[in-house]
Structures are given as structure tokens and as C-alpha cells.
Amino acid sequence: QVELVESGGGLVQAGGSLRLSCAASGRIDSTYPMGWFRQRPGKEREFVGVIGMNGRPVYYGESVAGRFTISRDNAKNTVSLQMNSLKPEDTAVYYCAADPSGSWRAPEAYGYWGRGTQVTVSS
Secondary structure, three states: OEEEEEEOOEEEEOOOOEEEEEEEEEOOOOOOOEEEEEEOOOOOOEEEEEEOHHHOOEEEOOOOOOOEEEEEEOOOOEEEEEEOOOOHHHOEEEEEEEEEOOOOOOHHHEEEEOOOEEEEEEO
């Protein structure tokens, strides 16, 4: 059993920053790639980014590249998502996911998910 718990969401003005964290527990392996996804109202779950074992490789979705940064601390079993220059269109529920089997960009490839944390960016 693997448990993922996201934290750090909230309300922020456009142009601001937030840092999300994902704490992993249970039968989690530090070699698991860890991903972030988001889901906006009425939209499908969207790939935000993923980080491999020991911090490499790292891939980002087109809409967040250059603004968001993913990092991980294997000793603490945590993954973070630093979000800068936030825009109203970044408003979504953000999810942490682990252990993809297949494409790292595909939500259906991931075996474990957190419950999500809401990020709201006001204009």
C-alpha cells in the first residue's frame, strides 16, 4: 500500500508563487518516477511534470515549462512543485502520482495517486 498526500495549495494572485509538496509513505520505492498532474473544472487531467530517480530526468508540460520546477528528496520521500509566475489558467486541483508503467506523461500510466490540493489563482 502506498499513500501520497499533497499539501501547499491555496489562493494566490496572478504573478505569485506557491510550493506544493507530496509526501509518500508505505511501500514506496525511491526509484519510482513521481509525477504532478492537474485537473481544471470540466477538463481532463493534464500532465504538469515528472521527475525520475535521483532527480533525473525531469519533464514538464508545455503550459508550465519555464515557470514550474519539480524536485525530490528521497531521504524524506517527498516531491515538490515550485510554481512561479502563476496565471489564472493554472487554477486547478493538483495531484501527485507515482510509479508509472508506460508513458510518464499519461495519467493512466500511474498506479498511485494522492487526493489532490486546490490551487486558485486570482486575476
